[in-house]
Amino acid sequence: MGEYQxxxxxxxxxxxxxRAILDRLRVSDARVTELAREFPISLNSTSKHIxxxxxxxxVERHVRGRDHVLSLRAEALGEAVAxxxxxxxxxxxxxxxxEAFVLADADSDVDGDTDxxxxxxxxxxx
Amino acid sequence: MGEYQxxxxxxxxxxxxxRAILDRLRVSDARVTELAREFPISLNSTSKHIxxxxxxxxVERHVRGRDHVLSLRAEALGEAVAxxxxxxxxxxxxxxxxEAFVLADADSDVDGDTDxxxxxxxxxxx
DNA sequence: TTGATATTCACCCATGGGGGTGAATATATG
DNA sequence: CATATATTCACCCCCATGGGTGAATATCAA
Numbered sequence: 001m002g003e004y005q006x007x008x009x010x011x012x013x014x015x016x017x018x019r020a021i022l023d024r025l026r027v028s029d030a031r032v033t034e035l036a037r038e039f040p041i042s043l044n045s046t047s048k049h050i051x052x053x054x055x056x057x058x059v060e061r062h063v064r065g066r067d068h069v070l071s072l073r074a075e076a077l078g079e080a081v082a083x084x085x086x087x088x089x090x091x092x093x094x095x096x097x098x099e100a101f102v103l104a105d106a107d108s109d110v111d112g113d114t115d116x117x118x119x120x121x122x123x124x125x126x
Numbered sequence: 127m128g129e130y131q132x133x134x135x136x137x138x139x140x141x142x143x144x145r146a147i148l149d150r151l152r153v154s155d156a157r158v159t160e161l162a163r164e165f166p167i168s169l170n171s172t173s174k175h176i177x178x179x180x181x182x183x184x185v186e187r188h189v190r191g192r193d194h195v196l197s198l199r200a201e202a203l204g205e206a207v208a209x210x211x212x213x214x215x216x217x218x219x220x221x222x223x224x225e226a227f228v229l230a231d232a233d234s235d236v237d238g239d240t241d242x243x244x245x246x247x248x249x250x251x252x
Numbered sequence: 253t254t255g256a257t258a259t260t261c262a263c264c265c266a267t268g269g270g271g272g273t274g275a276a277t278a279t280a281t282g
Numbered sequence: 283c284a285t286a287t288a289t290t291c292a293c294c295c296c297c298a299t300g301g302g303t304g305a306a307t308a309t310c311a312a
Contacts, residue, residue: 003142010140015300016129019209026212033258045301047260052299066258066309077210078217083145084203084210086152091204141270159288171271173290178269192279192288 005056006083009076012056017041018049025059025072032068131182132209135202138182143167144175151185151198158194 012018021035030038036046050070053059057076062069084091138144147161156164162172176196179185183202188195210217 006145007140007142010136014133014136014140016133017300019132022213031258032260041300042302043259044261044303048300051260068259072213072216074213074216076217077213081207081210081217084207087148087198087200087203090198090200091202091207137269143270157288158290167270168272169289170273170291174270177290194289 005076006079008056009058009080012052012058013077013080015049015052017045018053021046021049021053022058022072022074025070029069029071032070035070131202132205134182135184135206138178138184139203139206141175141178143171144179147172147175147179148184148198148200151196155195155197158196161196 013022017039020039024030024035024038032047032050033043035050036043039046041049050059050061054061058072058074059070060073062071139148143165146165150156150161150164158173158176159169161176162169165172167175176185176187180187184198184200185196186199188197
């Protein structure tokens with residue numbers, strides 16, 4: 001819960017490949033080889049990235065025989081968001097501008113959920 | 127606005143010293159030497175960290191004579207928060223648990239602002 | 253048992269990053 | 283002008299990291 005965990009989570013998420021893996025796992029669970037096939041890196045690199053994400057507690061591994069099934073466990077992002085929330089007043093306006101981007105990017109999220117960002121902004125007015 | 131900016135911001139913020147600098151600048155603007163005095167690193171290291179934060183557009187530099195005054199410009203965090211918002215459903219519950227932590231940590235924030243996280247959480251309920 | 257598949261382990265390589273020191277540059281000030 | 287202060291520049295060092303390859307390990311399937 002401390003600085004260290006924040007370091008781990010933020011540096012894990014600072015890598016574009018790892019963000020892509022998380023984005024992919026948002027769609028469905030996947031095995032290591034499946035992930036490796038979907039990204040332009042080797043199986044070994046994929047394995048390493050997964051280990052980093054595991055250390056950051058952003059994914060969870062379920063071993064079933066020889067298959068390792070990865071699933072998203074993004075609770076750890078909460079700490080990062082909590083830290084950034086301290087700077088809320090700075091990015092409030094910017095979030096509004098980025099709202100369109102998020103909505104366009106989150107195709108699997110087009111129902112009543114879509115007002116999440118607006119909810120954040122309105123909840124933070126002073 | 128793209129992946130690159132996200133990389134820059136997240137990796138900038140992944141370093142504890144740089145987060146400490148941002149936290150410090152939340153209190154007030156400061157010169158490079160002032161910041162260096164307040165952290166257990168050399169003036170040169172401080173200068174480098176500031177350059178990283180500048181590149182990520184998290185701080186702004188105003189040169190007045192030989193003094194370089196740094197001020198917080200954390201709008202760039204909006205993009206990071208926007209990305210993490212896609213994982214909102216995962217950290218919602220966790221944010222509630224971390225709320226106490228944020229409140230305890232943000233001493234300069236003890237007025238009506240304190241319901242910010244709660245606002246986010248309630249705004250995102252489904 | 254034998255062979256195929258899934259994943260990791262043990263390395264190697266190159267790059268970048270955080271930390272440091274000492275010199276250069278720019279601006280104040282006596 | 284001469285000197286002190288503020289900041290950066292040019293390096294150096296070390297280690298972590300992303301990427302790769304080839305071998306080991308474990309499990310499945312024939």
